[in-house]
Amino acid sequence: MTAKIVDRVMTAVFYLIAALLVVLLVGLLGYILARGLPKLSWTFLTSPPQSLSAGSGIGPQLFNSIYMLFLTMLFTVPIGVGGGIYLAEYARPGRLTDTIRAAIEVLSSLPSIVVGLFGLIVFVYYTGWGYTLMGGALALMLFNLPLMVRTSEEAIRAVPHEQREASLALGVSRWRTITDVVLPSALPGIVTGAILTAGRAFGEAAALIFTAGMSTPRLDFHDWNPLSPTSPFNPFRPGETLAVNIWKVNSEGLIPDAKEVSAGASAVLVIAVLLFNLMARFLARVFYRRMTAAKL
Amino acid sequence: MTTETKAKTVLSVRGLNLYYGRAQALFDISLDVRERSVLALIGPSGSGKSTFLRSLNRMNDLVKDVRITGEVFWRGKNIYAPGVDLVEVRKKIGMVFQRPNPFPLSIYDNIAYGPRIHGIRDRRRLDEIVERSLRAAALWDEVKDRLHESALGLSGGQQQRLVIARVLAVEPEIVLMDEPTSALDPISTARIEALIDELRSRYTIVIVTHNMQQAARISDETAFFLNGRLIEHAATAELFQRPKRKETEDYITGRFG
Numbered sequence: 001m002t003a004k005i006v007d008r009v010m011t012a013v014f015y016l017i018a019a020l021l022v023v024l025l026v027g028l029l030g031y032i033l034a035r036g037l038p039k040l041s042w043t044f045l046t047s048p049p050q051s052l053s054a055g056s057g058i059g060p061q062l063f064n065s066i067y068m069l070f071l072t073m074l075f076t077v078p079i080g081v082g083g084g085i086y087l088a089e090y091a092r093p094g095r096l097t098d099t100i101r102a103a104i105e106v107l108s109s110l111p112s113i114v115v116g117l118f119g120l121i122v123f124v125y126y127t128g129w130g131y132t133l134m135g136g137a138l139a140l141m142l143f144n145l146p147l148m149v150r151t152s153e154e155a156i157r158a159v160p161h162e163q164r165e166a167s168l169a170l171g172v173s174r175w176r177t178i179t180d181v182v183l184p185s186a187l188p189g190i191v192t193g194a195i196l197t198a199g200r201a202f203g204e205a206a207a208l209i210f211t212a213g214m215s216t217p218r219l220d221f222h223d224w225n226p227l228s229p230t231s232p233f234n235p236f237r238p239g240e241t242l243a244v245n246i247w248k249v250n251s252e253g254l255i256p257d258a259k260e261v262s263a264g265a266s267a268v269l270v271i272a273v274l275l276f277n278l279m280a281r282f283l284a285r286v287f288y289r290r291m292t293a294a295k296l
Numbered sequence: 297m298t299t300e301t302k303a304k305t306v307l308s309v310r311g312l313n314l315y316y317g318r319a320q321a322l323f324d325i326s327l328d329v330r331e332r333s334v335l336a337l338i339g340p341s342g343s344g345k346s347t348f349l350r351s352l353n354r355m356n357d358l359v360k361d362v363r364i365t366g367e368v369f370w371r372g373k374n375i376y377a378p379g380v381d382l383v384e385v386r387k388k389i390g391m392v393f394q395r396p397n398p399f400p401l402s403i404y405d406n407i408a409y410g411p412r413i414h415g416i417r418d419r420r421r422l423d424e425i426v427e428r429s430l431r432a433a434a435l436w437d438e439v440k441d442r443l444h445e446s447a448l449g450l451s452g453g454q455q456q457r458l459v460i461a462r463v464l465a466v467e468p469e470i471v472l473m474d475e476p477t478s479a480l481d482p483i484s485t486a487r488i489e490a491l492i493d494e495l496r497s498r499y500t501i502v503i504v505t506h507n508m509q510q511a512a513r514i515s516d517e518t519a520f521f522l523n524g525r526l527i528e529h530a531a532t533a534e535l536f537q538r539p540k541r542k543e544t545e546d547y548i549t550g551r552f553g
Binding site: 092160162163164165166167169171173176180181 | 353355358360383384385386387388390391393395397398399400409410413414459462463466
C-alpha cells in the first residue's frame with residue numbers, strides 16, 4: 001500500500017518538475033517576446049544605431065552577427081568534422097587519444113569570457129589586427145569546436161559497421177569509404193550539430209567583447225569589396241554583434257530608448273536562435289528521408 | 297561432383313594462424329580452393345570458420361588486436377605480404393555478409409557504387425553493369441521497374457541478392473559468403489542456393505554455413521572446422537558419406553554442435 005502511495009507521489013513530483021520547466025521556458029520567452037515584438041519593424045531591423053538620440057536600429061549588428069556566424073562556421077565545420085572523423089575512424093585507444101579527448105573536454109568547459117581574453121591576447125594584440133570580425137570568428141571557433149567535434153564523432157560512430165564492411169569488401173579504400181558511405185549517412189547528425197553550434201555562436205557575447213569589439217565603423221552596403229575598410233564584407237574590421245549590442249546598450253547606452261532597443265534586439269536574438277533549433281530538427285529529418293530514399 | 301583433376305587451385309592457404317590478442321583462434325590451417333567450385337566451410341559456432349573466411353580477403357584487418365601468421369596465396373601472390381594492394385585483393389575477392397547490408401541508396405546506386413569508385417563514369421556502361429549484375433543475381437525481373445527506389449524497401453532475401461549483385465558488379469574472381477542465408481526465410485534461402493548453383497560456373501565460391509544440408513546441397517567440397525582447426529577437407533559427397541575422422545562423423549551425425 002505504501003509502495004503504491006510513494007509511486008503516485010513520485011509520479012506527481014516528476015510531472016510537476018516537467019511542468020515547471022515548460023512554464024519557465026514559456027514565461028521567459030513570453031516576457032522577452034511581449035516586450036520586444038512591438039518594437040520590431042523593418043526600419044528597426046535595417047537602420048544604424050544612434051549614440052545619443054532615440055530611434056536606434058540594429059541593422060549593422062544584425063548583419064555583423066550573420067556575417068560573423070558565416071566566418072565562424074567556415075572554420076568550425078571542416079575542422080570539427082575532421083576531428084570527428086579522426087576520433088571515430090582513425091584514433092586507436094591509447095595515451096594520445098585520451099589526451100586529445102581530455103583537451104576537447106577542457107576546451108568545451110572554458111568560460112567564454114576566458115576564451116575572449118585569450119582571443120584578445122592572440123587575435124587582437126599578437127596578430128596586430130586589432131578588433132576584427134575575423135578575431136571574433138576565431139574565438140568563437142575555439143569555443144565551438146568541442147561541440148562540433150563531439151556531435152560529428154557521434155554521428156559518424158552511429159553509422160552501422162556493416163556499411164563500412166560492405167564498402168571495404170568491394171575493394172573501396174578506407175578514405176573513399178568514409179567520404180562515400182560513412183559521411184553521407186552521418187550527414188543528418190553532422191548538420192544538426194552544425195546548426196546547434198551556430199545557435200550558440202549567434203547568441204555569444206562574452207567571447208566577442210574583447211575580440212570583435214563593441215563598435216561598427218560606418219558601413220557602406222553598396223561597397224562589396226572585402227578589402228575596403230567601409231565594406232560590410234571586410235572581415236578585418238571591428239563589428240559588434242547583436243548579443244554584444246544588447247549588453248552594450250544596457251550597460252553603457254546613452255540613448256533615451258535603451259530599454260526598448262535592447263528589448264527589440266533580444267527578441268530578434270531569441271527568435272533567431274529558436275529558428276536555428278527548429279531548422280536543425282527540420283533539416284535532420286529531410287536529410288534522413290533523402291538518405292534513406294532513392295536519389296533520382 | 298568432384299573436379300579435382302582438371303580444376304586448378306585459385307587460393308592456397310599455408311600454415312595460417314590467427315590470434316585475437318593472446319587467444320589463438322585458428323591453428324595452422326592449410327587448404328586449397330579450386331577454381332570455379334563451391335567450397336563449404338562447416339563446423340559448430342566458434343569453430344573459426346567465419347574467422348577463416350574473413351582472413352581470405354583480409355577483412356580481419358579491421359578487427360582490433362588481430363595478428364595473423366602464415367600465407368594465403370592468390371594467383372601465386374601472398375596477400376599477407378607487405379606492399380600488397382588491399383584494394384585489388386578485396387575487389388577480386390568479394391564478400392557477402394551474414395546480414396544483408398545494402399547502402400541506404402537506391403537499388404541502382406547500390407550496384408553502381410563499386411564500379412563508379414573504380415572509375416566507371418559512363419552512364420550507359422553503368423546501366424549495362426547494373427542490369428548484368430542484377431540478372432546474374434536473379435533479381436532483375438523483380439526490381440527492373442523500381443531501380444531508383446530505395447534498396448531498404450526490398451525484402452531481406454531480395455536485399456541479400458542485391459548485395460550479391462553489388463559484389464558481382466566489381467567483377468570478382470572469388471566470392472566469399474558468410475552464412476548468407478542465416479537471416480532469411482526458407483523460400484529466400486532456396487533462391488540464394490539456386491543462385492549459388494548458377495554462379496559456380498563463373499566464380500569460385502567459399503561459403504560458411506551452419507546448415508549441413510545446405511553444404512551437402514550446394515557444395516563441391518566441404519571443410520569441417522572444430523575449435524580453430526581444420527579437421528577434414530574432402531569432396532562433399534565423400535565427407536558426408538564416408539568421413540575419415542571421428543569428430544567429423546560425430547558432427548555430421550548430430551552428436552554435437
